[in-house]
Amino acid sequence: MSEQTIQLIVFFGITALIAFATYLKCVGHSRSGDSNKEYFLASGGLSWVFVAGSITLTNLSTDQLIGMNGNQMALLAWWEFAAVIGLFILAKVFLPVYYKHNCTTTTELLEKRYGDKNIRAVIAALFLFGNIFIFLPSVLYGGSLFMKSLFNTDLPLITLATFFGIIGACYAVFGGLRAVAVSDTYSGILLIGMGLLIVYLAVAAINFDFSGIPVERLTLIGDDDSPLPWHVLLTGMIFIQTFYWGTNQTITQRAMAAPNVKEAQKGVFAAAAIRLLIVPPMIVIPGIVSYKLYGDIGDAAYGTLAGDILPVWLSGAFAAAIAAAVLTTFNSILNSSAALYCCDIHEKYINKDVNVGKLNAIITGIFVIIALALVPVYATADSIINLVQELFGLLSMPILSTFIVGLLFKDVDARAAITAVIFGTLLYAFFVFVWAPFHYIHMMCITLFSCVGMALLVNRIIFGNKISMAHNATA
Structure with a gap:
């Protein structure tokens, strides 16, 4: 055999x-x-x-x-x-x-x-x-x-x-x-x-x-x-x-x-x-x-x-x-x-x-x-694999920001969170393809906090909602 x-x-x-x-x-x-x-x-x-x-x-x-x-x-x-x-x-x-x-x-x-x-x-x-x-x-x-x-x-x-x-x-x-x-x-x-x-x-x-x-x-x-x-x-x-x-x-x-x-x-x-x-x-x-x-x-x-x-x-x-x-x-x-x-x-x-x-x-x-x-x-086409994986990386921190904002804050308009996702994707794309001042993992952290800030800013300025912390995330 x-x-x-x-x-x-x-x-x-x-x-x-x-x-x-x-x-x-x-x-x-x-x-x-x-x-x-x-x-x-x-x-x-x-x-x-x-x-x-x-x-x-x-x-x-x-x-x-x-x-x-x-x-x-x-x-x-x-x-x-x-x-x-x-x-x-x-x-x-x-x-x-x-x-x-x-x-x-x-x-x-x-x-x-x-x-x-x-x-x-x-x-x-x-x-x-x-x-x-x-x-x-x-x-x-x-x-x-x-x-x-x-x-x-x-x-x-x-x-x-x-x-x-x-x-x-x-x-x-x-x-x-x-x-x-x-x-x-x-x-x-x-x-x-x-x-x-x-x-x-x-x-x-x-x-x-x-x-x-x-x-x-x-x-x-x-x-x-x-x-x-x-x-x-x-x-x-x-x-x-x-x-x-x-x-x-x-x-x-x-x-x-x-x-x-x-x-x-x-x-x-x-x-x-x-x-x-x-x-x-x-x-x-x-x-x-x-x-x-x-x-x-x-x-x-x-x-x-x-x-x-x-x-x-x-x-x-x-x-x-x-x-x-x-x-x-x-x-x-x-x-x-x-x-x-x-x-x-x-x-x-x-x-x-x-x-x-x-x-x-x-x-x-x-x-x-x-x-x-x-x-x-x-x-x-290995280059396509790398590119597509990179593109999915553009979405991870913006997506996470919607969960963080939703759990930590109340009265946030969903459109503000979606706007932040779009903003975060463009920001990280800029970091990856145009200007990379730090390691990409550092830039992911910057992207996340920028998304959270953008969601709260748009929620307050565009939709006129006051920003307040949720007393209980499980409520």
Whole structure:
């Protein structure tokens, strides 16, 4: 039996086992009378274990394992350490508000705080733009490229992407968030197990000796010329994490699907513990070891090292873990995108009494087709990927400003907040493309505070509303 055959047998066996275990866990669950809650919040039935597992694996995918290890330095671990703070902010600040207002989407909170459905739709549309045109196709592209190289197959990239797209859509359509979260958790156990094994085998391959590696590859204190200067940790980093973990539907949807806020918080705290103790070694140590073994090889670091240190049968299990990471990230983004469209746009402006199951299937299919159509574009034009990612960065701080203003202040006109979003996008575009006086993370902090100030200024001057603090953000 050839090595590739063994790889494939192990790969398909584990992938099928995860799917079957997910089916056994989900089958027989009664349907909620609220279709939105059923499809997008698992009828509030996720225990803290599945909240933690789904949050962890939705975030942990090929872009982290391959991209962060591709930097081949310890400094990138700060993204994970800072994420712990973001998760605590989600648990203690945002979750109590989402649960008090019985939100299905994060953007629903904006409608309730501003008393205007239009701001909900505008911010949902911005999230959808990023999901559909950036994250879905990039996940398909990255996962397919990795599988193609690992199995050394001649299959076209689009064929592998179609495989991921169809399987991911099946989870999202037929099982809703419940199936997505359960498969995330089971897959997460596999991925974390394989990831930690690779960490151990990697350091064993250099006899636990990190000598000879340049100090800038090992330090956690970044200087001004590093990708992550130490001082950015004190400014924009915390707001990037707050935006991602606290307002991003793809992440927070899992925490909003628990029976109550206490159960949700337990899941988020567990995810924070995993993020603090387990994930950092997985996303930096293999890259550092590969630098000692192979030199500066960039994004090829993780795959090259894994291929050299894993036995054949384990490489098939590793492929299944990576495939699981791709699928769970993809189907999570699909499910959250469908929730944003159905709840925030379709039901508000087109048809309130829609068949959610049918609409979910149709819109999910459309999203998958768009993502697959963009895979060849991503495969041939790296500059477009970088540009589009940069463009989505233009939206993060302006979007976060709408949540901050809505929670901290009262009697703010929704049009003032939308004006601030437009202003913030233009301001950050100026910083990025015209004049960049500081590190981009510092400029994100400046953009956020400028957006908040602009919203309050427009609210007072244009709409004549007095500015006052909200006595209770959950009111």
